[in-house]
Amino acid sequence: MAAVRIATWNVNSLKVRLSRIEEWLALARPDVVCLQETKIADSAFPHLGFSALGYESAHHGDGRWNGVAILSRVGLDDVLGGFCAPLERDPDTRIITARCGGALVSSVYVPNGRSVGSEHYTYKLEWIAKLRRHLEILGSPDEPVAVCGDFNIAPDDIDVWDPAAFAGSTHVSQPERDALRTLEEWGLVDAFRQRYPDDRLYTYWDYRAGDFHEHRGMRIDLVMLSKPLADRMTWALVDRNARKGKLPSDHAPVFVDVDFDVPVPA
DNA sequence: ATGGTCGAGTATCGA
Numbered sequence: 001m002a003a004v005r006i007a008t009w010n011v012n013s014l015k016v017r018l019s020r021i022e023e024w025l026a027l028a029r030p031d032v033v034c035l036q037e038t039k040i041a042d043s044a045f046p047h048l049g050f051s052a053l054g055y056e057s058a059h060h061g062d063g064r065w066n067g068v069a070i071l072s073r074v075g076l077d078d079v080l081g082g083f084c085a086p087l088e089r090d091p092d093t094r095i096i097t098a099r100c101g102g103a104l105v106s107s108v109y110v111p112n113g114r115s116v117g118s119e120h121y122t123y124k125l126e127w128i129a130k131l132r133r134h135l136e137i138l139g140s141p142d143e144p145v146a147v148c149g150d151f152n153i154a155p156d157d158i159d160v161w162d163p164a165a166f167a168g169s170t171h172v173s174q175p176e177r178d179a180l181r182t183l184e185e186w187g188l189v190d191a192f193r194q195r196y197p198d199d200r201l202y203t204y205w206d207y208r209a210g211d212f213h214e215h216r217g218m219r220i221d222l223v224m225l226s227k228p229l230a231d232r233m234t235w236a237l238v239d240r241n242a243r244k245g246k247l248p249s250d251h252a253p254v255f256v257d258v259d260f261d262v263p264v265p266a
Numbered sequence: 267a268t269g270g271t272c273g274a275g276t277a278t279c280g281a
């Protein structure tokens with residue numbers, strides 16, 4: 001296989017979104033898929049349905065909130081739900097990690113933070129620090145690493161529809177952006193932004209007040225790639241079509257194609 | 267107009 005298509009999508013309930021996800025998989029044919037906010041129990045995850053579409057799958061969820069998954073048709077090994085030892089284990093099912101076709105892949109749903117200075121905000125910053133340690137322990141920036149998901153952080157002012165409207169809010173505060181920066185210092189690259197330095201495209205729009213149609217969005221869903229993958233990126237896309245129509249998630253998927261050889265699975 | 271809409275589940279809470 002000459003290229004790998006990586007996708008990430010916060011689906012906001014797998015159960016509600018399942019038929020849309022299946023159509024989307026058949027149409028876009030991503031090789032590795034990171035899903036967030038599945039809001040489903042491990043026992044209810046439809047492994048068989050994804051298998052019928054050619055995907056191995058792994059899920060880490062508690063049934064009501066959060067929940068993350070990885071689908072792969074280029075191999076799915078060494079699956080780990082939560083943070084690796086000796087880190088404190090992920091108590092609210094926000095991260096799952098696996099090896100897919102020679103790459104270390106994590107699907108992450110970073111805590112929202114709610115309001116700047118709240119205990120949820122502190123938890124968010126600590127969670128990202130833990131994510132960095134998780135990556136340090138499990139991988140190296142010199143190997144293929146992809147950390148994909150809903151980071152609940154807009155990396156820069158061009159990633160929100162109106163910076164003034166977000167003054168003092170979470171998702172744009174300097175400590176959150178600095179936390180994202182520590183992942184970049186480790187060796188991860190914001191793939192979409194690398195390819196499109198100036199494009200004002202968003203991945204999340206609130207359901208309320210027609211925000212999607214009024215283009216009031218934020219780019220908070222990121223594909224973060226280590227250099228060996230980022231240097232081979234050939235294509236990137238925010239799939240706005242997936243935010244349209246009946247029963248959409250409030251997030252759009254992000255795709256990245258990487259010219260990266262993986263063994264074709266048997 | 268100072269809210270709006272979703273999805274969890276079934277009263278509110280979280281985003």
